[in-house]
Amino acid sequence: MTAPIRPSRPRQPEEPARQESLRTLNLELVFRHILAAGQPISRTELATVTGLTRPTIGRIVEELLAGQLITETGIARDGRAGRPRVGLTMSRTGPAGLGLDIRADGLAACIVDLTGNVRHLAFEPAAYTGGNATAVLADVARMARMAVDAASGEQLTVVTATLAVPGPVHAGVVRTAPGLGWRDVDAGALLRGFTLHLNLPVAVDNEANLAALGELYASVNALDSFVYVSGGLGIGAGIVLDGRLMRGARGWSGELGHVTVHPDGKPCPCGSRGCLHTYASLEAILSANPVPEGASPDAAILARAEAGDAATLAALDTAGTALGVALSDMVNILDIDTVLLGGSFSLLSSWLAANARTEIDQRVLTAAWAPVTIRPALLGPDAAVIGAALTSIDQIRQHPIAWLAQQPQGSGQPLGADGMIELPEDTAIR
Amino acid sequence: MTAPIRPSRPRQPEEPARQESLRTLNLELVFRHILAAGQPISRTELATVTGLTRPTIGRIVEELLAGQLITETGIARDGRAGRPRVGLTMSRTGPAGLGLDIRADGLAACIVDLTGNVRHLAFEPAAYTGGNATAVLADVARMARMAVDAASGEQLTVVTATLAVPGPVHAGVVRTAPGLGWRDVDAGALLRGFTLHLNLPVAVDNEANLAALGELYASVNALDSFVYVSGGLGIGAGIVLDGRLMRGARGWSGELGHVTVHPDGKPCPCGSRGCLHTYASLEAILSANPVPEGASPDAAILARAEAGDAATLAALDTAGTALGVALSDMVNILDIDTVLLGGSFSLLSSWLAANARTEIDQRVLTAAWAPVTIRPALLGPDAAVIGAALTSIDQIRQHPIAWLAQQPQGSGQPLGADGMIELPEDTAIR
Numbered sequence: 136m137t138a139p140i141r142p143s144r145p146r147q148p149e150e151p152a153r154q155e156s157l158r159t160l161n162l163e164l165v166f167r168h169i170l171a172a173g174q175p176i177s178r179t180e181l182a183t184v185t186g187l188t189r190p191t192i193g194r195i196v197e198e199l200l201a202g203q204l205i206t207e208t209g210i211a212r213d214g215r216a217g218r219p220r221v222g223l224t225m226s227r228t229g230p231a232g233l234g235l236d237i238r239a240d241g242l243a244a245c246i247v248d249l250t251g252n253v254r255h256l257a258f259e260p261a262a263y264t265g266g267n268a269t270a271v272l273a274d275v276a277r278m279a280r281m282a283v284d285a286a287s288g289e290q291l292t293v294v295t296a297t298l299a300v301p302g303p304v305h306a307g308v309v310r311t312a313p314g315l316g317w318r319d320v321d322a323g324a325l326l327r328g329f330t331l332h333l334n335l336p337v338a339v340d341n342e343a344n345l346a347a348l349g350e351l352y353a354s355v356n357a358l359d360s361f362v363y364v365s366g367g368l369g370i371g372a373g374i375v376l377d378g379r380l381m382r383g384a385r386g387w388s389g390e391l392g393h394v395t396v397h398p399d400g401k402p403c404p405c406g407s408r409g410c411l412h413t414y415a416s417l418e419a420i421l422s423a424n425p426v427p428e429g430a431s432p433d434a435a436i437l438a439r440a441e442a443g444d445a446a447t448l449a450a451l452d453t454a455g456t457a458l459g460v461a462l463s464d465m466v467n468i469l470d471i472d473t474v475l476l477g478g479s480f481s482l483l484s485s486w487l488a489a490n491a492r493t494e495i496d497q498r499v500l501t502a503a504w505a506p507v508t509i510r511p512a513l514l515g516p517d518a519a520v521i522g523a524a525l526t527s528i529d530q531i532r533q534h535p536i537a538w539l540a541q542q543p544q545g546s547g548q549p550l551g552a553d554g555m556i557e558l559p560e561d562t563a564i565r
Numbered sequence: 566m567t568a569p570i571r572p573s574r575p576r577q578p579e580e581p582a583r584q585e586s587l588r589t590l591n592l593e594l595v596f597r598h599i600l601a602a603g604q605p606i607s608r609t610e611l612a613t614v615t616g617l618t619r620p621t622i623g624r625i626v627e628e629l630l631a632g633q634l635i636t637e638t639g640i641a642r643d644g645r646a647g648r649p650r651v652g653l654t655m656s657r658t659g660p661a662g663l664g665l666d667i668r669a670d671g672l673a674a675c676i677v678d679l680t681g682n683v684r685h686l687a688f689e690p691a692a693y694t695g696g697n698a699t700a701v702l703a704d705v706a707r708m709a710r711m712a713v714d715a716a717s718g719e720q721l722t723v724v725t726a727t728l729a730v731p732g733p734v735h736a737g738v739v740r741t742a743p744g745l746g747w748r749d750v751d752a753g754a755l756l757r758g759f760t761l762h763l764n765l766p767v768a769v770d771n772e773a774n775l776a777a778l779g780e781l782y783a784s785v786n787a788l789d790s791f792v793y794v795s796g797g798l799g800i801g802a803g804i805v806l807d808g809r810l811m812r813g814a815r816g817w818s819g820e821l822g823h824v825t826v827h828p829d830g831k832p833c834p835c836g837s838r839g840c841l842h843t844y845a846s847l848e849a850i851l852s853a854n855p856v857p858e859g860a861s862p863d864a865a866i867l868a869r870a871e872a873g874d875a876a877t878l879a880a881l882d883t884a885g886t887a888l889g890v891a892l893s894d895m896v897n898i899l900d901i902d903t904v905l906l907g908g909s910f911s912l913l914s915s916w917l918a919a920n921a922r923t924e925i926d927q928r929v930l931t932a933a934w935a936p937v938t939i940r941p942a943l944l945g946p947d948a949a950v951i952g953a954a955l956t957s958i959d960q961i962r963q964h965p966i967a968w969l970a971q972q973p974q975g976s977g978q979p980l981g982a983d984g985m986i987e988l989p990e991d992t993a994i995r
Binding site (some may be wrong): 360387391397399459461467498501503 | 733740741789790802804806807811812813814815816817818820821823824825826827828835836837838855886890891893894895897898899900901902908927928929930931932933935
């Protein structure tokens with residue numbers, strides 16, 4: 136019997152492995168080993184772990200040093216006993232990433248270097264809900280300029296900017312951001328316009344996605360698969376699976392706030408009914424007793440809950456249960472066993488997590504033999520802006536060759552007397 | 566300011582690009598180009614598209630021909646005008662994949678060859694619900710033996726078997742399959758035990774996942790991202806994103822049947838309440854008027870709906886609405902714009918899809934500017950067993966070198982007089 140079935144999906148056949156690309160492959164291999172080492176690593180050890188010859192390692196290391204991607208620092212001890220050697224590690228000067236975040240309560244900017252360290256973090260409180268998009272982005276551009284200046288004062292060159300926004304984004308356009316009152320705002324084009332003189336590539340991405348990436352990078356115990364829930368005036372989720380952000384087919388995954396909790400529930404601003412948003416947004420939790428204009432809603436909820444205010448505690452119970460129903464749907468669909476409560480939810484997690492866990496234990500098919508963990512996120516409200524900055528620098532981490540190619544001619548040599556080259560701290564011992 | 570952020574996740578640094586692996590890379594590159602071509606491709610054209618030299622192509626093609634991975638067939642016309650050349654295409658003899666499926670209504674077995682064509686498809690009706698797992702798997706082994714015999718009669722060598730089961734699987738163990746009444750059944754070990762003499766590697770996987778892969782491979786219009794909904798005595802989903810199955814952190818993704826439609830709904834066999842299963846399983850749709858023991862439930866629903874039976878039509882309306890609520894959650898979380906209704910739902914889709922679409926249009930945040938498509942799946946009830954067989958052969962498609970390494974010594978030469986070598990059909994024209 137023969138039924139016509141199309142052959143296996145034609146995968147994009149790769150380029151042939153040619154000799155000329157070996158140079159790039161080997162350079163990126165060495166760079167990744169230095170990055171992954173987490174501590175200074177010697178040329179000798181690099182030769183051992185990569186299987187490349189010592190002269191090849193030497194040549195590549197010179198190129199990476201000249202391009203300010205790595206630096207010589209102190210002494211690395213090899214795994215085995217032996218004489219101490221000069222260690223190589225990621226550079227704290229050279230390329231840097233810029234992150235920008237529009238929150239309901241203000242603007243944030245962040246610079247990270249190649250080592251992943253935050254070198255600059257600024258926040259300006261303001262009420263942006265319902266704000267004019269052009270005015271908001273002019274303010275963002277001002278934050279960006281200050282951050283670029285701060286970076287250059289530390290011998291860092293910002294390579295790209297990533298802007299976090301609370302809504303689905305397509306090609307730089309924010310399709311809808313109910314928290315800001317935006318619809319179809321071309322934030323990428325506006326921000327590029329306001330920062331022309333900086334000559335910066337600008338990317339725009341969903342804040343829950345970027346916050347999830349921030350948590351991924353910052354995770355101390357190598358969390359590989361988790362859902363980051365961004366709670367605030369809106370509720371979104373960033374999904375990380377096997378160490379990668381799962382963006383969905385068009386980048387609009389994780390709309391947890393609009394998962395149905397009760398099909399006949401209250402109307403939601405999105406046009407549907409009974410969404411999680413109608414139970415667990417800060418506005419919903421506060422609905423019995425709204426805060427005055429300009430006051431911080433999460434701080435108000437926290438204060439009332441700690442004071443034992445009955446209406447607030449009841450609203451938090453309802454929110455926690457609804458969150459648990461929506462998270463159960465998410466876990467049943469995605470099979471992810473760790474939920475990080477982020478944004479305002481990280482502050483409120485002790486009031487939300489118990490009810491959420493009750494629902495999850497009952498509603499997740501696999502929970503009986505594989506319990507789900509719910510805990511507060513690590514980076515708090517800065518997760519998105521830090522994630523945005525790390526996303527910006529990650530391009531160079533993934534493809535250092537792109538940075539080297541942009542360097543002045545003769546990048547095989549130190550860059551000269553422009554103050555941009557970090558001198559080895561210890562060159563006496565080889 | 567400096568806050569400690571761990572450096573970018575240490576990616577597993579790859580092996581260095583060494584000369585000895587170029588042979589494998591180039592062989593797999595050429596193989597993939599022949600696979601992706603979809604029609605016979607000549608040695609000359611292969612040299613053009615891969616950038617490899619004509620002698621390298623010649624050597625690799627000889628190796629692939631000798632290993633029965635490809636065959637010479639008729640004449641390929643190059644893109645440009647020129648003399649006709651011998652075409653190369655996937656072999657219809659040589660390695661084959663075996664798929665096996667345990668359904669509520671019987672057992673199925675399927676053989677596919679390297680071209681992706683179904684060469685053997687067998688079904689034995691039986692009622693397996695509540696059946697003894699050992700007895701069921703002994704029956705499966707018998708089906709496997711017959712399929713291997715049928716394959717060998719067509720000069721095909723089965724390289725591996727993949728068994729589809731209706732429930733979450735871990736390392737060959739079916740954790741729970743409510744439709745079969747199974748819990749913690751080591752289906753992999755049992756099936757290996759019953760097929761020892763066949764010396765076959767055995768894999769076990771979720772049927773919705775395998776059916777989704779079947780649809781992916783069979784998709785004529787290169788559908789890249791979709792959700793396959795497997796409707797029947799249970800309801801599961803297989804999620805395909807960017808051409809890859811999204812299995813979740815532990816392989817248990819897509820438990821759509823246990824997504825909450827109504828938090829206070831009817832009790833579900835899983836222990837929760839108001840799951841989609843309680844509204845849209847065949848059992849739920851039939852609840853007003855169950856079918857006699859042994860009758861086919863989907864056929865009964867279909868007949869009653871076509872006869873205009875009011876209770877059945879009302880139950881289908883309820884099921885369609887509930888399906889729409891659960892699918893909206895799925896789309897909001899995953900951002901996937903195409904839903905394929907499979908299994909029994911493919912037969913019932915004209916009664917389910919309208920209500921489901923109404924819910925999706927209202928409940929999916931991005932539906933206003935990016936509509937979601939719902940349509941019946943292509944392969945019907947055979948999707949899972951075909952997907953299982955294609956999964957089995959896909960290992961060889963991805964890594965032909967593994968097959969070549971298993972061939973008798975001197976695989977650079979034709980295999981000799983064992984009838985296993987396909988002679989070129991046309992060697993006159995080069």
